[in-house]
Amino acid sequence: MSIPAFLLNLPRVHKRWISVCADVVILLGAASLAVSIRMGDWFWPLGDYIWAVLLLPVLAIPVFITQGLYRAVIRYIGIKFANTVFFSVAAVFTLWTAAIFMLDLAYPRSAIVITWLLALLMIAVTRFFARRLLFMHNTSRAIKSQRKKVVIFGAGSAGRQLFQAIMKIPEVYVVGFVDDDKDLQGQIISAARVFSREQFSDLLAKYNVTDVYLAIPSIGISKRREIVDWLEPYPVRVSTIPGVDEIISGKVSFSDIREVDIADLLGRDPVAPREELLNRCVLNQVVMVTGAGGSIGSELCRQIIKHKPSTLILFELSEFALYSIEFELRQAILAGESDVQLIPILGSVQDAEHLQSVMQRYGVETIYHAAAYKHVPLVEYNMVAGLKNNVFGTLNTAEAAIRCGVKNFVLISTDKAVRPTNTMGASKRLAEMVLQALSERELKKGNAIRFAMVRFGNVLGSSGSVIPLFRKQIKAGGPITVTHPEITRYFMTIPEAAELVIQAGSMGSSGDVFVLDMGEPVKIVDLARKMIQLAGCEVRDEKNPNGDIEIVFTGLRPGEKTYEELLIGGVVKQTDHPMIMCASEEMLSWPMLQEVLSRLQQAMDNLDHPQLRNLLNEVVSGYRAESAIVDLLKPASVNLSRLKLA
Structure with a gap:
């Protein structure tokens, strides 16, 4: 058994006694030397000096x-321990x-000062030398063991604290x-060496690294994406510590490691919101969110209460x-x-009377209409x-808002409303x-x-x-x-999205269609x-069958559709916000649209699916159905075993 292994296997109390004996020898040796x-010249024996030395x-x-000094675990000592050694030795020599x-x-x-310097040097060096021996022993043992080998990307304060947390696992x-x-x-930080990116492949091969932890909570999304792209060729799992805002708020600690979410890479570096736009339709007002429990609706609620x-x-x-x-x-x-x-209210946007009673009872001033299929x-x-929910539910909510004196009505739309190839997109454009017609x-x-x-x-x-x-x-594999x-x-x-919706809803004049800057489109196969x-x-593919x-x-x-668009006519103007544009889209007058809606309602009542599609073709610009009618209530409409939902 090697000396490091022998020392590691000793009981804790025995290790402390060895440290005490080593310090006694160091102090006696330093004072004598x-x-x-x-x-x-060599001065021995010490004569009368022996009592001061002892x-x-x-x-x-x-x-x-x-x-x-004897409670510190040698494997984990660092700068803080060096400070403890310095002040402890200084206190001892003041007393001595x-x-x-x-x-x-x-x-x-004059030998007192020399003794102090020698003792400080020898006590510190012996500790850090012992740590180095143990580190080398642990490295050798770890290579042979089944322990998970990880590399920390980022040797700053977050990386060092993460290292200290991991050392206990x-x-x-x-x-x-x-x-x-x-x-x-090239430096040694917390008993681990700092390498460059060029040396990473050697680390991977030598230590069989399986995981990389990103300890860079304050960097932007673009930089994080660049690092993950660099790691992509390597067969390692990439995880991260929380963002710096989460750490500061106390919601999480540095030891809360999670896998890098794809959202960390698809998002963008944030653009500072304009507070006056966030507050304009919210501050001190009665606000109503339809579809408040959905993905967008719930996030709208979270952001609204902050304002x-x-x-x-x-x-x-x-x-x-x-x-x-x-x-x-x-x-x-x-x-x-x-x-x-x-105020939690259960209800459907297809129930016009219920909508109106809620708005009247509480004096609603702003509505964010997120309810939709x-x-x-x-x-x-x-x-x-x-169609009932997306078109007539919107109509019901808007008409109730008009009757109840609501000041602001914001519809959450979708890019699928642009030249739609499906009923959902056509219903949202409608x-x-x-x-638009009600606004006019x-x-x-x-x-x-x-x-x-x-949109x-x-x-x-x-x-x-x-x-x-x-x-x-x-x-699932x-x-x-x-x-x-x-x-x-x-x-x-x-x-x-929710933050931009609130800001966009506070801009422009009635009837405006706002389009959010979505950044660059992403191929779904690349996402996968x-x-x-x-x-x-x-x-696993033809190039890599294993x-x-x-x-x-x-x-x-x-x-x-294979791709989505955000504009129908291509005419767009910039607003005061760099992420929000205003589109100029075709519209129908209210009398014309009212007649279309009446025909649409009749076709819905009769379950006349071909007529529904004809009406959508007639009214919605660019609508082009790319599949046969597959409504499950249409006679013999679809083979249930062939439904594709996911």
Whole structure:
């Protein structure tokens, strides 16, 4: 058995006694050697100086014990321990010097300083030398063991604290740090060496590294994406510590490591919001959110209460969704984030009387209309239900708002409303047209209500997003199902989308259609590959038949487009906000649209699906159905075994 292994296996009390004995020898040796250095020649025996020499460890050991020098674990010592050694030795030599003078002991006065320097150096060096031996022993043992080998990317304060946390976990071994700072590369920090990116492949091969932890909480999304792209060729799982804002707020600690979420890479560096826009339709007002329990609706509620409305009405069809968001918001209110009055209302936007009674009872001033059926294949299989909810539900809510004197009405729309190939997209464009027509009608009447529509693409992590599905498929070992190799989508994080919706809803004049800057579109197959890589797996394909997870193409679902657009006519103007544009779209007057809606209602009542599609073709610009009518209430409409929902 090697000496490091022998020492590691000793009981803790025995290790402390060895440290005490070593310090006694060091102190006696330092005091004796200092005399010889002072005399300029070997001075032995010490004669009368022996009493001062023997007094030094007698005074020092109790001080060292009280200062915790023997409680420190050698493997984990760092800068803080070096400070403890310095101040402990300084205190000891202050006492020793005072004792020599008070007891009038024989000892060269200038040798006291030499003894102090020698003792400080030797005590510190022995500790750090022992740590180095143990580190080398642990490295050798870790290479041979089954412990998870990890590399920490980032040798700053976050990386060092993460290292200290991991050192307490016996199943994990930190091989070292990787950092782009050339001043740090090659240094030993917290017993681990800092490497450059160029050395990472050697680390991977030598230590069989399986995980990389990103300890850079303050960097932007673009930089994080660049690092993950650099790691993509390597078969490692990439995880991260929380963002610096979460750490500062105390919600999480540095030891809370999680896998890098694809949202961390698809999002964008935030643009500072304009507070006056966030407050304009919210501050001290009665605000109502329809579909308050949905992905967008719930995030709207979270952001709205931060801007202090007097009352927030949560209008939701699903009992469980309403309970969940109300409970969450009440917890936030109790935590002191807001003192808003919270009103949970169960109801459907298809119930016009119920909508009007709620608005009248509470004096609603602003409405964010997020209630909608948004799942493309499901709405395609349920055309009538989709049109009732998305078109006539919007009409009911808007008419009730007009009758109740609501000041601001903001519709949450979608990029699928642009040249739609499906009923869901067509229904959302028709909902936009309803508000455009009502806006024109009310302006002629002199009504002050302001209608705004906000159009954007997919949000990350929503109930209809592919990302939760991909996560489940990866967890199950695959395969990942993608409908088409060329299918492309825009993505935005839910908080960013909600924040921009609130700001856009406060801009412009009634009837404006706002389009959010969605950034660059993303191929879904590339998204799938990235998620597989982030999970530490490899794609199994023709080039890599031994990979872990296969990507399977299942074919486009009913009504699904390979790409999405945000503009119909291409005419757009910039607003005061860099992420919000205003589109100029075609519209129908209210009398013309009213006649279309009457025909649409009649076709719905008769379950006349061909007529429904004809009306959508007639009214919605660019509508082009790319699948046969597959509504489940149409006689012999579809083979149930072939339904494609996911």
